[in-house]
Amino acid sequence: MKxxxxxxxxxxxxxxxxxxxxxxxxxxxxxxxxxADIAGDPLHETLEKRLRMxxxxxxxxxxxxxxxxxxxPSPRLVITGxxxxxxALAPIAQMLGYDVTIVDPRTAFASKERFPDVxxxxxxxxxxxxxxxxDRYTAFVALTHDPKIDDPALLxxxxxxxxYIGALGSKKTYAKRNDRLKAAGLTDTDLARIHxxxxxxxxxxxxxxxxxxxxxxxxxxxxQKPARTAKAEAA
Amino acid sequence: MLGRDEHILKTAEDWAxxxxxxxxxxxxxxxxxxxxxxxxxxxxxxxxxxxxxxSGGCVEGAVVTEAIDVIESGKPKVLEFGxxxxxxWQVGLxxxxxxxxxxxxxx
Numbered sequence: 001m002k003x004x005x006x007x008x009x010x011x012x013x014x015x016x017x018x019x020x021x022x023x024x025x026x027x028x029x030x031x032x033x034x035x036a037d038i039a040g041d042p043l044h045e046t047l048e049k050r051l052r053m054x055x056x057x058x059x060x061x062x063x064x065x066x067x068x069x070x071x072x073p074s075p076r077l078v079i080t081g082x083x084x085x086x087x088a089l090a091p092i093a094q095m096l097g098y099d100v101t102i103v104d105p106r107t108a109f110a111s112k113e114r115f116p117d118v119x120x121x122x123x124x125x126x127x128x129x130x131x132x133x134x135d136r137y138t139a140f141v142a143l144t145h146d147p148k149i150d151d152p153a154l155l156x157x158x159x160x161x162x163x164y165i166g167a168l169g170s171k172k173t174y175a176k177r178n179d180r181l182k183a184a185g186l187t188d189t190d191l192a193r194i195h196x197x198x199x200x201x202x203x204x205x206x207x208x209x210x211x212x213x214x215x216x217x218x219x220x221x222x223x224q225k226p227a228r229t230a231k232a233e234a235a
Numbered sequence: 236m237l238g239r240d241e242h243i244l245k246t247a248e249d250w251a252x253x254x255x256x257x258x259x260x261x262x263x264x265x266x267x268x269x270x271x272x273x274x275x276x277x278x279x280x281x282x283x284x285x286x287x288x289x290s291g292g293c294v295e296g297a298v299v300t301e302a303i304d305v306i307e308s309g310k311p312k313v314l315e316f317g318x319x320x321x322x323x324w325q326v327g328l329x330x331x332x333x334x335x336x337x338x339x340x341x342x
Contacts, residue, residue: 001247001259001340003252006251010241028310030339055272057263057274067263067337071240074240097240
């Protein structure tokens, strides 16, 4: 790989933009295609398919067999609520390779002492979220129980097509939240995209166990259900 | 360092820029059960330092050896590893799968 191709690749990844490397394994010839340039590429159909699946592999082309690597942005986790569960969830997610950001306007919660190694924004979601460029490679989790904080953040996450959206809360909280979100214009289909009750059913009790159940569900959404977004795009 | 994908590719860039001979190994095809998916990377320098993985640790040693050749010659190689034959001390995958690994110099 030429160093300038590698540098462009790393630069695009830093900017959270998808990028492809197309390699002829026999000759070693290689080129890079940015996601923004797919439409004009001779292999655009193949590249679009690989982007949807997020899978690298060999493809037959008019120029022979080539290996196509697709680099999609690394997954991110955005959490509202600098709460006890978040203190466990953030390091677990970081270990799995997620960039983690926590949003909580309550400064007593959103302190550096409580979250030494995580980006914590002590702002309201309407201020904190737009600059984060939340995207379909982002998981969003609402953990405050406070509608003033969680509701606007959930609406934002749905609008940005996050691959996972989860909200903490009892059945009562869940029903009330659904009523409020419907009043805000959401459909049943939108509401069905919110994982609630949050997390896999592993009998979690402690905050750390709940964090494990949430992280398990996030991984499941990323790895087992890539078809959902692909189907939505095809529709 | 844990070696997330972006760390591996950043490391490849850093090593190359600091003047070290560097090769990048990528899993390009798998058959049967394979420990790492297509696209997985291993970066190797000419002293045999490496980061990342192309298998569960079964064939990295052999890939590193081949990568040092690739760094010297500058010519890319495709390596194939199949089921391990423990009796013959052959390098291979104990999981029963087969993988193809493309090794190229970063220059």
